[in-house]
Amino acid sequence: EVQVLESGGGLAQPGGSLRLSCVASGLEFSSYAMSWVRQAPGKGPEWVSAITGDGGDTFSADSVKGRFTIFRDNSKKTLYLQMNSLRAEDTAVYYCAKGSAASRPYFFDSWGQGALVTVSS
Amino acid sequence: EIVLTQSPGTLSLSPGERATLSCRASQSVRNSYLAWYQQKPGQAPRLLIYGASTRATGIPDRFSGAGSGTDFILTISRLEPEDFAVYYCQSYADSRTFGPGTKVEIK
Numbered sequence: 612e613v614q615v616l617e618s619g620g621g622l623a624q625p626g627g628s629l630r631l632s633c634v635a636s637g638l639e640f641s642s643y644a645m646s647w648v649r650q651a652p653g654k655g656p657e658w659v660s661a662i663t664g665d666g667g668d669t670f671s672a673d674s675v676k677g678r679f680t681i682f683r684d685n686s687k688k689t690l691y692l693q694m695n696s697l698r699a700e701d702t703a704v705y706y707c708a709k710g711s712a713a714s715r716p717y718f719f720d721s722w723g724q725g726a727l728v729t730v731s732s
Numbered sequence: 733e734i735v736l737t738q739s740p741g742t743l744s745l746s747p748g749e750r751a752t753l754s755c756r757a758s759q760s761v762r763n764s765y766l767a768w769y770q771q772k773p774g775q776a777p778r779l780l781i782y783g784a785s786t787r788a789t790g791i792p793d794r795f796s797g798a799g800s801g802t803d804f805i806l807t808i809s810r811l812e813p814e815d816f817a818v819y820y821c822q823s824y825a826d827s828r829t830f831g832p833g834t835k836v837e838i839k
Binding site: 711 | 763765767777779788825828830831
């Protein structure tokens with residue numbers, strides 16, 4: 612059974628930084644693209660960033676481009692999201708989502724339980 | 733970028749009734765790369781349907797998807813108590829856009 616588990620959420624001040632981690636199990640990790648998807652309170656999901664299975668290509672939504680960096684360590688089956696210059700509007704539950712393939716097109720067939728990130732002074 | 737519109741915003745139905753949810757795209761979704769997810773309060777989204785009509789592993793056959801181009805439908809043939817939730821469509825062709833969701837609530 613595929614499982615993904617996020618960690619690293621918490622409270623950050625505006626302009627601050629946080630790093631999220633996501634450990635995967637039950638799969639050949641490098642064979643699948645991975646993404647971060649966030650959901651602000653009372654809102655629908657918003658895709659944030661994605662990375663191909665081999666880590667060679669990354670993609671980010673305009674709302675986080677230049678501030679957030681997605682990367683992975685396939686030897687540790689771990690996905691990361693480095694979040695810098697945080698803003699209040701980044702407050703959300705951040706989900707780690709497994710893609711159905713190594714590169715696009717893919718849908719999200721496994722999700723973690725989510726990590727809450729709160730940006731507030 | 734494709735914009736997805738879902739209707740209705742809220743669907744009030746009783747257990748045993750049929751639910752029909754609509755997802756409309758602002759431009760044609762290439763190769764019907766359209767997925768549906770179910771989300772219950774406090775939980776992560778769960779994949780129901782991909783490729784517009786293929787059920788994901790373990791999804792009951794009361795859930796069905798149809799459509800192509802710009803118009804897609806998710807049907808729940810007979811609502812079970814556990815089906816009351818929010819449903820999102822997502823285009824995964826050239827973007828990763830999610831729709832705003834349809835809440836299926838108990839009437």
